[in-house]
Amino acid sequence: MSPRSLSLVVAALLPALAGADTITTIPDAAVKQAIALRDQALADDTAYTLLESLTTEIGPRLAGSPADAKAREWAIAKFKALGFDKVWTEPVTYPKWVRRSESASMVAPFEHKLAITALGYSTATPKGGLTAPVVHFDSLDALKAAKAADVKGKIVFVSARMQAHRDGHDYGIGSGVRSRGPAIAAELGAAAFVLRSAGTDNNRLPHTGVTQWKEGGKRIPAAAVSAPDADIIDAAVKRGQTVTLRLALDCGVEGDYTGANVIGEITGREKPDEVVVMGGHLDSWDLGTGAIDDGAGVAIGMATGALIGKLPTPPKRTIRVVAFANEEAGLWGGKAYAEAHKTDVAKHQLGSESDFGSDRIWRLNATVKPESLPAIDRMMQVLAPLGVERGDGRGNGGPDLSPIHAEGMAALSLTNDGTRYFDYHHTANDTLDKVDPKQLAQNVAVYISWSYLAAEADGDFGSAPGAFKQGGDDEH
Amino acid sequence: MSPRSLSLVVAALLPALAGADTITTIPDAAVKQAIALRDQALADDTAYTLLESLTTEIGPRLAGSPADAKAREWAIAKFKALGFDKVWTEPVTYPKWVRRSESASMVAPFEHKLAITALGYSTATPKGGLTAPVVHFDSLDALKAAKAADVKGKIVFVSARMQAHRDGHDYGIGSGVRSRGPAIAAELGAAAFVLRSAGTDNNRLPHTGVTQWKEGGKRIPAAAVSAPDADIIDAAVKRGQTVTLRLALDCGVEGDYTGANVIGEITGREKPDEVVVMGGHLDSWDLGTGAIDDGAGVAIGMATGALIGKLPTPPKRTIRVVAFANEEAGLWGGKAYAEAHKTDVAKHQLGSESDFGSDRIWRLNATVKPESLPAIDRMMQVLAPLGVERGDGRGNGGPDLSPIHAEGMAALSLTNDGTRYFDYHHTANDTLDKVDPKQLAQNVAVYISWSYLAAEADGDFGSAPGAFKQGGDDEH
Numbered sequence: 001m002s003p004r005s006l007s008l009v010v011a012a013l014l015p016a017l018a019g020a021d022t023i024t025t026i027p028d029a030a031v032k033q034a035i036a037l038r039d040q041a042l043a044d045d046t047a048y049t050l051l052e053s054l055t056t057e058i059g060p061r062l063a064g065s066p067a068d069a070k071a072r073e074w075a076i077a078k079f080k081a082l083g084f085d086k087v088w089t090e091p092v093t094y095p096k097w098v099r100r101s102e103s104a105s106m107v108a109p110f111e112h113k114l115a116i117t118a119l120g121y122s123t124a125t126p127k128g129g130l131t132a133p134v135v136h137f138d139s140l141d142a143l144k145a146a147k148a149a150d151v152k153g154k155i156v157f158v159s160a161r162m163q164a165h166r167d168g169h170d171y172g173i174g175s176g177v178r179s180r181g182p183a184i185a186a187e188l189g190a191a192a193f194v195l196r197s198a199g200t201d202n203n204r205l206p207h208t209g210v211t212q213w214k215e216g217g218k219r220i221p222a223a224a225v226s227a228p229d230a231d232i233i234d235a236a237v238k239r240g241q242t243v244t245l246r247l248a249l250d251c252g253v254e255g256d257y258t259g260a261n262v263i264g265e266i267t268g269r270e271k272p273d274e275v276v277v278m279g280g281h282l283d284s285w286d287l288g289t290g291a292i293d294d295g296a297g298v299a300i301g302m303a304t305g306a307l308i309g310k311l312p313t314p315p316k317r318t319i320r321v322v323a324f325a326n327e328e329a330g331l332w333g334g335k336a337y338a339e340a341h342k343t344d345v346a347k348h349q350l351g352s353e354s355d356f357g358s359d360r361i362w363r364l365n366a367t368v369k370p371e372s373l374p375a376i377d378r379m380m381q382v383l384a385p386l387g388v389e390r391g392d393g394r395g396n397g398g399p400d401l402s403p404i405h406a407e408g409m410a411a412l413s414l415t416n417d418g419t420r421y422f423d424y425h426h427t428a429n430d431t432l433d434k435v436d437p438k439q440l441a442q443n444v445a446v447y448i449s450w451s452y453l454a455a456e457a458d459g460d461f462g463s464a465p466g467a468f469k470q471g472g473d474d475e476h
Numbered sequence: 477m478s479p480r481s482l483s484l485v486v487a488a489l490l491p492a493l494a495g496a497d498t499i500t501t502i503p504d505a506a507v508k509q510a511i512a513l514r515d516q517a518l519a520d521d522t523a524y525t526l527l528e529s530l531t532t533e534i535g536p537r538l539a540g541s542p543a544d545a546k547a548r549e550w551a552i553a554k555f556k557a558l559g560f561d562k563v564w565t566e567p568v569t570y571p572k573w574v575r576r577s578e579s580a581s582m583v584a585p586f587e588h589k590l591a592i593t594a595l596g597y598s599t600a601t602p603k604g605g606l607t608a609p610v611v612h613f614d615s616l617d618a619l620k621a622a623k624a625a626d627v628k629g630k631i632v633f634v635s636a637r638m639q640a641h642r643d644g645h646d647y648g649i650g651s652g653v654r655s656r657g658p659a660i661a662a663e664l665g666a667a668a669f670v671l672r673s674a675g676t677d678n679n680r681l682p683h684t685g686v687t688q689w690k691e692g693g694k695r696i697p698a699a700a701v702s703a704p705d706a707d708i709i710d711a712a713v714k715r716g717q718t719v720t721l722r723l724a725l726d727c728g729v730e731g732d733y734t735g736a737n738v739i740g741e742i743t744g745r746e747k748p749d750e751v752v753v754m755g756g757h758l759d760s761w762d763l764g765t766g767a768i769d770d771g772a773g774v775a776i777g778m779a780t781g782a783l784i785g786k787l788p789t790p791p792k793r794t795i796r797v798v799a800f801a802n803e804e805a806g807l808w809g810g811k812a813y814a815e816a817h818k819t820d821v822a823k824h825q826l827g828s829e830s831d832f833g834s835d836r837i838w839r840l841n842a843t844v845k846p847e848s849l850p851a852i853d854r855m856m857q858v859l860a861p862l863g864v865e866r867g868d869g870r871g872n873g874g875p876d877l878s879p880i881h882a883e884g885m886a887a888l889s890l891t892n893d894g895t896r897y898f899d900y901h902h903t904a905n906d907t908l909d910k911v912d913p914k915q916l917a918q919n920v921a922v923y924i925s926w927s928y929l930a931a932e933a934d935g936d937f938g939s940a941p942g943a944f945k946q947g948g949d950d951e952h
Contacts (some may be wrong), residue, residue, distance in 0.1 A: 059587065059708075060589075110532060110535065115904060202905075204764070204907065205679065205681065228908070236532065289588075289708075429678075431708075432704070432707065434678070
């Protein structure tokens with residue numbers, strides 16, 4: 001069933017569940033104001049200035065690190081300075097993972113120093129490192145089909161390749177290997193796990209990212225090598241000789257840590273308890289400065305709220321911007337938000353997080369009640385001049401809003417051009433120079449358009465407990 | 477004076493110096509054979525196979541390192557296996573520089589870990605590192621104009637930018653800062669020197685390269701940071717606060733080392749003592765695997781000789797391929813070659829080294845006697861279908877053949893498309909995946925064309941002691 005036809009089924013059920021739903025509309029005056037805000041945003045540099053500040057003054061913000069705490073102070077101060085009239089934090093607790101040092105080499109059949117990085121929640125190798133032969137797989141499926149006897153005591157190496165696409169769909173390949181490969185290898189008795197980085201570049205910069213262990217299952221050292229290093233391992237394997245790697249990873253979990261989602265609001269004039277939600281995640285991986293992932297999302301949300309906050313009259317409903325905690329290690333902030341707010345899910349008018357960089361947004365997908373589709377169409381009239389098309393997929397609100405969407409929040413997904421996103425994602429290359437100020441401003445123009453219109457709508461988008469059962473995540 | 481008009485002046489002088497020079501011509505049969513070789517080379521993968529072997533089996537080959545010695549054994553074995561009938565080495569002695577470890581951070585006004593690499597012949601910082609404030613310059617000229625009082629005890633940071641160009645001419649900016657900046661800073665009393673990498677990319681991968689000290693002059697720690705790291709330092713400087721860096725470089729000279737140029741020949745059938753010379757340098761920087769700089773040059777030369785060696789009849793003159801020692805730290809192999817062979821410079825029919833990657837060759841410049849220009853024109857007829865144009869600049873034979881050219885060897889310069897060369901040059905990114913096999917084959921087709929035609933020419937190109945006084949180098 002396509003997501004759109006699912007909406008229609010939901011539509012058929014809704015009247016029985018929710019009584020007489022009327023068509024949601026958007027007043028002409030709101031459209032006029034949204035167009036003015038959109039055009040203002042295109043020429044505004046608030047988001048870029050915020051992003052420059054965050055990446056220069058705070059830098060990498062690994063969840064649980066001192067810089068993560070500094071980033072929260074930064075976010076609180078910026079929200080206040082930008083005119084958000086309510087600013088607060090909500091606690092988020094998770095196991096804190098730390099990276100202390102990492103190095104690796106191919107030691108046979110040739111000596112080659114590898115550009116390597118441990119995966120989030122990887123265990124450490126024994127002191128002095130771990131040396132073992134490689135068992136090579138081309139895909140996660142090939143690993144799944146492996147016999148324990150062929151894997152036991154070895155370093156599993158999975159060399160799956162990703163191609164660049166506008167919608168970034170090959171990330172499913174790379175993140176699948178990274179997220180699930182180590183646990184599978186561990187169950188099969190592997191000594192360690194290494195993958196070709198989940199990326200589309202050919203730089204000697206490995207891509208980190210979290211891996212998922214089974215509750216109570218075996219855990220092993222897990223890491224990613226850069227694509228050119230994977231090529232060298234592949235070439236050595238192709239020669240038919242035994243390939244041996246030496247890994248030295250010092251990293252691991254250091255107990256629990258309590259961070260926080262940082263939240264700012266521009267209070268609505270008529271329905272202050274109804275909120276339009278957006279934001280990004282404040283944490284980043286530690287290798288780069290977290291510009292595209294996801295300083296950009298935080299900056300887009302903050303700039304959107306700031307510009308709306310400067311209007312002589314605030315919108316009917318509240319604009320809520322969330323700087324989420326620890327998305328990277330498993331949507332911890334998003335899950336905590338859903339837990340804290342599921343009882344007022346119906347008060348969430350509409351939500352969408354930005355977490356796919358800040359290249360041009362080209363597609364809008366919506367998961368909303370059918371009676372609100374005319375309002376989405378009206379939004380599209382404001383968004384189309386920005387190059388945004390209406391997609392026919394689901395809108396789940398982005399990674400950190402997908403848990404509250406799963407509780408019943410109506411949601412959009414706004415898809416950036418992801419062609420170059422996975423060149424830099426989760427690497428040391430995630431720095432400010434990868435952000436195009438003009439495209440970033442287009443993102444703010446998109447967010448200000450839909451959020452203002454949703455805040456001004458006559459009627460809702462169908463948020464209600466359990467309203468949208470197909471919640472999921474599209475973690476980047 | 478343009479180089480071409482210089483050739484004409486030289487032409488005017490030559491008859492007086494060298495007696496009655498006749499026009500150099502190329503027999504029709506040779507042109508026919510060259511065309512066949514050219515087309516064969518375009519479809520041949522010998523060079524790529526050699527380059528894959530060198531970069532996979534040997535990897536980085538810092539001059540004086542164990543891998544450098546392994547690379548010489550590799551070259552000797554490959555020359556023999558490829559059918560070169562004479563293979564020998566000639567000693568090259570130089571001060572061996574070693575890189576042990578390196579790290580750096582900006583410690584004020586913000587904490588930021590820098591992607592940094594020491595320059596060749598840099599000294600080490602004191603144990604425990606060196607922390608000092610930065611004095612910032614936009615260019616080498618700005619540094620030259622600095623007063624000692626403003627520099628003394630500080631870390632000089634020069635943040636000059638390069639743009640990508642097909643002929644790579646902005647390398648003059650970057651290599652100027654790198655080669656001469658540290659010595660200037662040292663004379664002014666600086667504690668250390670750091671530059672924005674001499675490169676055109678925005679990767680978190682710094683570009684190393686040699687720096688030049690004055691004989692007996694002061695030496696200081698000298699390093700390069702990646703472009704995004706330079707951006708962060710620039711942004712911090714722009715805030716008007718004191719920027720402080722901490723450098724920890726463990727590197728330095730460990731006495732003298734004697735390596736060797738490795739030479740292979742396909743002996744000529746009529747004039748075996750007259751040689752057409754080509755090659756590349758066998759050493760590489762240690763950060764990448766030396767694919768574009770300069771495994772490619774070695775592979776192009778070896779493949780050219782190998783294909784010519786398979787002809788039923790060898791060419792009239794000898795084809796000599798040189799795998800030069802330690803180009804990177806200052807043309808040590810090229811200088812040793814010139815010293816060893818200057819007495820027989822007149823026996824060098826024509827020479828050109830490949831050391832600018834292996835993207836498509838688009839230009840030929842020649843420094844030859846005017847009477848041989850018709851032969852160059854004949855070469856151009858064979859080269860033009862490969863996309864090669866006749867340039868109006870000098871041909872100095874490339875870095876390692878520039879010293880023997882300065883002694884009087886007629887020389888060509890064959891310019892690769894350098895648009896992306898300085899994205900990877902001297903970085904960890906200099907790996908095999910950056911080499912396009914088709915463009916590499918075009919390079920071999922170019923080298924086989926000119927070298928075979930030069931070897932078959934009736935007459936010479938003007939090589940004689942002191943024949944070409946404008947020798948220089950265009951080191952990459």
